[in-house]
Amino acid sequence: MTTPQTGYGDSTRCVRAGVGPAVPGEPFLPGPVMAAPYHLSPDEGSEPHFYARASNPGWEGLEAALAELEGDGTPGTQATVTGAGMAAITVLLRAVLRSGDVLVLPSDGYYQVRAYAAERLASWGVVVREVPTPRMADELDGARLVLAETPSNPGLDVVDLRAVAAAAHATGALLAVDNTTATPLGQLPLGLGADVVVASGTKALSGHSDLLMGYVATADPELHAAVGRERLLSGSVLGPFETWLAHRSLGSAALRIDRQCATAAALVEALDGHPGVHGLRWPGLSSDPSHAVAAAQMRRFGGVLRFELASAEAVHAFVAASSLVSAATSFGGLHTTADRRARWGDAVPPGFVRLSCGIEDTADVVRDVLAALG
Missing domain, CATH: 3.90.1150.10 (Aspartate Aminotransferase, domain 1)
Incomplete structure (x- = not known):
């Protein structure tokens, strides 16, 4: 849909991110598509969209934009939008973790993520280990997934992502980074060794305090597919108007x-x-x-x-x-x-x-x- 913008400054990239080729008579950014079902074809399976919980034309543009921004320098990055930042995190956790897996969380990170892990994941057999952000690279033995938050919220501690990525991969774990506080204009975790990024677009990225939105970004096609499947099954979707508002806001x-x-x-x-x-x-x-x-x-x-x-x-x-x-x-x-x-x-x-x-x-x-x- 869009050609990645290389060699430009951040404002130029934000304005152009996820915007398709010019079509005479069409707006710069298409408006929201308000639909639940779409017309089906007798050539079953040929439709680009069939039901809004599975796909929406607006998602494609916004996801392309987020993939460009988070994946700057990381080929193959894809993004999946969700209805909130917490939805992005919980979709990822459910897509990756199974009973008996070890999840490492920051003990000083966002409190509701810790609450979800304690109240839901632990009861399903996931082993939850909380580690202070400054020591995140030191206590990863046996982990399946490491979720780092840097700068941490609300303490603003920072973890060395290159070191945590190396330590996680040495134990066979995936590294996910909550990039909400920094945004992709502040840091690029995928380029620092992370396997996946999660974030709340509710905050600085959309920036107008008028919508809830989250996303997951990764260059791993299997992980991207698993996240998309979990979004579909759980219904953790972003509405079409919020999708349009978020993409509109990226330009500034x-x-x-x-x-x-x-x-x-x-x-x-x-x-x-x-x-x-x-x-x-x-x-x-x-x-x-x-x-x-x-x-x-x-x-x-x-x-x-x-x-x-x-x-x-x-x-x-x-x-x-x-x-x-x-x-x-x-x-x-x-x-x-x-x-x-x-x-x-x-x-x-x-x-x-x-x-x-x-x-x-x-x-x-x-x-x-x-x-x-x-």
Whole structure:
């Protein structure tokens, strides 16, 4: 459907990703196809589409775009879209794991993935092993699947993907990487040795806080087919309108993410050493424990940073005093948001804040945050 864009910058690639050849009189990007069944042919099996849970024309364009972005430099990459980031992860886990298999998860990663593994996979006979992100490469014996999340959510630790890939493959395991926080504009796990990428496109990639979407990307054709089969059987599909919204949003992704990264860098500089702020972390901060590894594998350090205030009440007072920071979970959208992660059950201090930079003017955000902190 589309020719991969090589040799271009990220904004050009985002605008062109998954867009087919020009057809006079047709729009640049086709609109959503709202259908459940499609007309069938007497030549049975010749139809490109027959039922929307199995396929949708909009998926083809979006999946081609995501495959281009995640697979930059990795030939044969294919993508499968799902109805949410959690759906992408659970579809992959069910496609790969069987009773008796060992799954290695980050103990400091997204809490609902750990909950799914404990409440569902473990009861089906999968052995779940939780390992802190910095030690991910050290405890992989017997693993069938290793799921790394880097930078981790919400702690923003970074793992050396080349090292984890080598360790996983040495034990016969597959390496999956949750690339939600970094996005393919921040890092390319497949090019660093990962077998498969999962991500929530709900966040920075679609970036408008108006849809739920996830995807799985891999250059392994058998794994791609298994993921597609699990999506079909489980019904973990993306609706046609959300598909169109996500593809429409990709065109501005590099512009948005560049602004978010620039604001994060400026905020970190302003907050470093602030008397009311502790535990400041961002992979781009030169003094961050993960900076050396991040600099070796990331092209952008992302628009999310974390810090700690004195208490939960201090977090609420900070948001109330701000004119530009809204209290909200999720991240990567147009608006700058703060999420007190302890409220969701993460093992973090009560005053732990995950701050997601929006696309407001950088100077305005920095000035507002400093004023709100007092």
